[in-house]
Amino acid sequence: MSWGPCFMYYHCPECGKKFKSATDMIQDLGPKFGMCPVCGAEGVLDKEGARTPDDADYEEID
């Protein structure tokens, strides 16, 4: 049984950018995981879980 990737969904407190990364990207992204891809600020965790159909407004960072 698998469940697809588990995502962590963030928004940037500085620029408002919404973004998400699968937890297995912690290995690849290292300290950049959870950081805003635009301004580099530490993201605020909004939610986590499996991919959902309404999550397109969160850019996938990998």
Added chain:
Amino acid sequence: MADLKNKRIITAAVTGAWPKKENNPNVPLTPAEISEDVYACWKAGAAVAHLHMRDDNGNGTMDKNKFAETVKLLRANHPDCDIVLNMTTSGDLYATDETRQIHLKELKPEMGSYDCGSMNWMNSGLFINSPAFLEELGKNMQEWGVKPEIEAFDPGMIANAAYYLKKGVLKAPLHFQFCMGCANGITGSMKNLVFMKETMESLCPGSTWSAFGVGKSAMEMLYGAVAMGGHVRVGMEDNVVYQKGVLADSNAQFVERAARVIREFGLEVATPDEAREILSLK
């Protein structure tokens, strides 16, 4: 029989326990949909079908009647389909030890999943495979003639399989499914896939193996498994997107891609009968 060393088995995991129509409208949920998808995957080159069932609300279930209905429809509508059936024992986190295996006893598929340890699930729940359950399941699968597909989400589960092998709960040769990139399991990378393979070879020599990656690691694990002599699993249980931002059209689409990759490597796609030889099912 052709040289089996050059054959690669494609397992189609068409449904799984979580994706619903709102995640991908093409995921099959009913016995009729699942049986048709299995047939399409077989036509595309899948030798093994890994089956999960859903209840009437689309939630994962271990209802033996759903498994039976699916098999009945597949056999009735497609008598030419000789695909190996591999039924999950982990289709509902709240199922009892009994309901997780009664379908194996009654339907006697050639294979069934054997999740060789417990883990946190998606950082939200418990995926429990207690020692008592694993001992009972292993012994029952031997008695019922169902080959365990040992799903290993991390190297510790391979070590656990070696323990059950020594104890007689499992019988060699073992067959592993390396589940890569699942939350709380080992991440999907080539380095980790090599480690899983080497751990298996040191602890359970002579075993066969397959792999899949969820999410971004799907393609890396597909290519990596084929390159390193393993078999592969694809399908919407593990990935509802075909590539980044693009929903899959069908499960067969994944199988077709896996078959292309295997052939591009100069290898061949195993037929169900060849898979039976490779996996020592007969």
